[in-house]
Amino acid sequence: MSTPQHCPGYENFKNLKSFVCKCPECGESKEIFSDEFNKDHTCAKCGKPIDFTQCTLDGSA
Numbered sequence: 629m630s631t632p633q634h635c636p637g638y639e640n641f642k643n644l645k646s647f648v649c650k651c652p653e654c655g656e657s658k659e660i661f662s663d664e665f666n667k668d669h670t671c672a673k674c675g676k677p678i679d680f681t682q683c684t685l686d687g688s689a
């Protein structure tokens with residue numbers, strides 16, 4: 629993972645957090661960023677929608 633470049637959006641970006649959510653269907657991991665919480669996410673592997681509210685946070689993020 630690279631260090632963010634300093635840019636006009638940096639103040640927002642530095643507060644960005646991400647976590648890995650596992651697909652409830654197939655267990656495929658997907659990294660989701662905090663600014664994407666209100667977007668739809670689907671598993672890249674099986675195409676099922678991922679419901680974040682049922683995801684467990686991965687503390688390593």
Ligand SMILES: [Zn+2]
Nearest residue numbers: 651654671674
């Ligand atoms: Zn899946």
